[in-house]
Amino acid sequence: MDRQQLKAVPEYVPTKANYPPEYNRLLNDLPDEVKERIFPHLEIVSLELGDVVCEAGSKLRYVYFPLDSIISLLYVMENGASAEIAVVGNDGMVGVALFMGGESTTSRAVVQSAGVAYRLFGQRLKDEFNRHGALLHLLLRYSQVLLTQMAQTAVCNRHHSIEQQLCRWLLLSIDRLSDERVMMTQELIANMLGVRREGVTDAAGKLQRMGIINYSRGNIEVVDRKLLEQTCCECYSVVKQESERLMPLKTCTKK
Amino acid sequence: MDRQQLKAVPEYVPTKANYPPEYNRLLNDLPDEVKERIFPHLEIVSLELGDVVCEAGSKLRYVYFPLDSIISLLYVMENGASAEIAVVGNDGMVGVALFMGGESTTSRAVVQSAGVAYRLFGQRLKDEFNRHGALLHLLLRYSQVLLTQMAQTAVCNRHHSIEQQLCRWLLLSIDRLSDERVMMTQELIANMLGVRREGVTDAAGKLQRMGIINYSRGNIEVVDRKLLEQTCCECYSVVKQESERLMPLKTCTKK
DNA sequence: GTCACTATGTGCGTTAGCGTACATAGCATC
DNA sequence: GATGCTATGTACGCTAACGCACATAGTGAC
Numbered sequence: 001m002d003r004q005q006l007k008a009v010p011e012y013v014p015t016k017a018n019y020p021p022e023y024n025r026l027l028n029d030l031p032d033e034v035k036e037r038i039f040p041h042l043e044i045v046s047l048e049l050g051d052v053v054c055e056a057g058s059k060l061r062y063v064y065f066p067l068d069s070i071i072s073l074l075y076v077m078e079n080g081a082s083a084e085i086a087v088v089g090n091d092g093m094v095g096v097a098l099f100m101g102g103e104s105t106t107s108r109a110v111v112q113s114a115g116v117a118y119r120l121f122g123q124r125l126k127d128e129f130n131r132h133g134a135l136l137h138l139l140l141r142y143s144q145v146l147l148t149q150m151a152q153t154a155v156c157n158r159h160h161s162i163e164q165q166l167c168r169w170l171l172l173s174i175d176r177l178s179d180e181r182v183m184m185t186q187e188l189i190a191n192m193l194g195v196r197r198e199g200v201t202d203a204a205g206k207l208q209r210m211g212i213i214n215y216s217r218g219n220i221e222v223v224d225r226k227l228l229e230q231t232c233c234e235c236y237s238v239v240k241q242e243s244e245r246l247m248p249l250k251t252c253t254k255k
Numbered sequence: 256m257d258r259q260q261l262k263a264v265p266e267y268v269p270t271k272a273n274y275p276p277e278y279n280r281l282l283n284d285l286p287d288e289v290k291e292r293i294f295p296h297l298e299i300v301s302l303e304l305g306d307v308v309c310e311a312g313s314k315l316r317y318v319y320f321p322l323d324s325i326i327s328l329l330y331v332m333e334n335g336a337s338a339e340i341a342v343v344g345n346d347g348m349v350g351v352a353l354f355m356g357g358e359s360t361t362s363r364a365v366v367q368s369a370g371v372a373y374r375l376f377g378q379r380l381k382d383e384f385n386r387h388g389a390l391l392h393l394l395l396r397y398s399q400v401l402l403t404q405m406a407q408t409a410v411c412n413r414h415h416s417i418e419q420q421l422c423r424w425l426l427l428s429i430d431r432l433s434d435e436r437v438m439m440t441q442e443l444i445a446n447m448l449g450v451r452r453e454g455v456t457d458a459a460g461k462l463q464r465m466g467i468i469n470y471s472r473g474n475i476e477v478v479d480r481k482l483l484e485q486t487c488c489e490c491y492s493v494v495k496q497e498s499e500r501l502m503p504l505k506t507c508t509k510k
Numbered sequence: 511g512t513c514a515c516t517a518t519g520t521g522c523g524t525t526a527g528c529g530t531a532c533a534t535a536g537c538a539t540c
Numbered sequence: 541g542a543t544g545c546t547a548t549g550t551a552c553g554c555t556a557a558c559g560c561a562c563a564t565a566g567t568g569a570c
Contacts, residue, residue, distance in 0.1 A: 073406075075406055075407070075409075075410045077410065077414065077489065078489050081414055083409060083410045083413045083414065085406045085409055085410070086406075096399075096402075097399055099395065100395045100396060100398055100399040100402075101392060101395050101396040101399065101501070102396065102399045102497075102500075102501050105399075105402075105403070106403055106406065106407070106493060106497055107406055132387040137356060140354065140355045140356050141355060141356040141357065143355055143398065143402075144351075144352055144355040144356065144357045144360075146402070147351075147355075147360075147398075147401070147402060147405065148360070148361055150402065150405040150406050150409060151328075151330060151340045151341075151361065151362055151405050152330070152361070153409040154330075154338060154340055154405060154408040154409035154412050155330045155332065155338045155340070155449075157409050157412040157413040158338045158412040158449040159332065159336055159338065159449060161526075161527090162526080162527075185546085185547065185548090186547075186548070187546090187547075187548095194410075194413040194414060195527075195528090196527070196528060196529080197547095197548085198527090198528085198529090198548095198549085198550085199526090199527065199528080201547095201548060201549065201550090202527095202549090202550095204548090205548090205549080215548095216536080216547090216548090217535095217536060217537080217546080217547055217548080218546090218547070234332065234333050238361060242357075242361055245357075246356070246357050416556070416557090417556080417557075440516085440517065440518090441517075441518070442516090442517075442518090450557075450558090451557070451558060451559080452517095452518085453518095453519085453520085453557090453558085453559090454556090454557065454558080456517095456518060456519065456520090457519095457520095457557095459518095460518090460519080470518095471517090471518090471566075472516080472517055472518080472565090472566060472567075473516095473517070
């Protein structure tokens, strides 16, 4: 797609020092012993908007742990139409199919928001998983979060308006970003939601008039998050609560 | 719901003799050693249409392995509207949340087609799972099948017509039944699909005029399966192929 | 056979979202 | 400051599905 537009200046190279792996929830929640085995093999990568981290049906070489990047799991139909199935940010991991045994998925993993992620060679993850320790249990719980998110996406697609779904999408996004600003054109949002671009324009216009967001040319800022949540369907909070139940914040987690 | 209508004569009590556990794919695929540990604790149960095997949010006591019954995973919204998330027949199990660590799900498990199933006390399953042997790998693969099915449901809900979705639903059902006959009113199908009953009437009428199905008062017979598959969207075959990839039939499986 | 009930058929008007086409407006380049 | 590109706005007809209201037709109970 249009991935080059953001490549821009190679500002500065992210390092484990300024982007500690623990900024990812899963990596953070691992016991020290596991961290010691895994962290040396983590490779930091800069993901650009539109990068395809893994193509549908192709074998996963790496698993990805986003930090400030967001990766969408997208299903692309035979006729080219698409729909977002789930979103992965610093709360999760791309590549659960690896330890589930499938090695690949029917969905594509696309970078929805540029940023930094750690990646780990697939076999390393499997090795650690096969120790049947903390990582296994953590990833299983995360899998259930993913399952819940997908289920709710199905429900939302069935019953809710574009406006409500846009609200959900915005909330999912800003939850995974450091600020309230989403860099994304309406065209791309439409691709994610699997609707027309004009539909997104309408819905976004309405949210803007309601004073919930401000946007201009691919830059959406949420100005009234509370109102955004009220305008959203229940799907957002259902998934959020279930996620918190399944993966409660560690008490002394680093902010 | 209207579960009593089928209770009828308690014909004859199903036994492990006339309903061998191996008729369930997952149970069948276990190595003998595991079977020996698990099978003695399997309890055969007759499930009636509408039985709620597990309520959303409540702790799973048992996991269920359907034989000729079908169980739907259904999400029920705050306003009462619902949508089917996935279907489980003799190809699977209800209760993956148990070993994933969540103990409960946001969706309800409802019997969509009356029949026999085996159930296993949750702790027994967890104990065997925690041996980290064949069962673990089998269930993980099955979880990915479930994940795929949910993802495809989301896509289908977004992009396909009621008619196409009805086709998918019928195919999913007869694949899990011994004959080509589905006992289900249009009203209940509408609940599963999350659409109006009239919408199902329209679609079913069209399929009938096309010579694909015959139906009368809660009894749908598929007479031209090939045409049904052609009329269906890609969603059915995508999931089917992926299931077969993830869980290939054992070579010497009993028919 | 009558009755009551449930399942299905049908016919409105309404709406959300689609497909298409085109108009504007912001932004970068030269 | 003209040009060209991309993002957004808007309008129009169309269709699928909705909500509602009611008509018909099987089916079992008596």
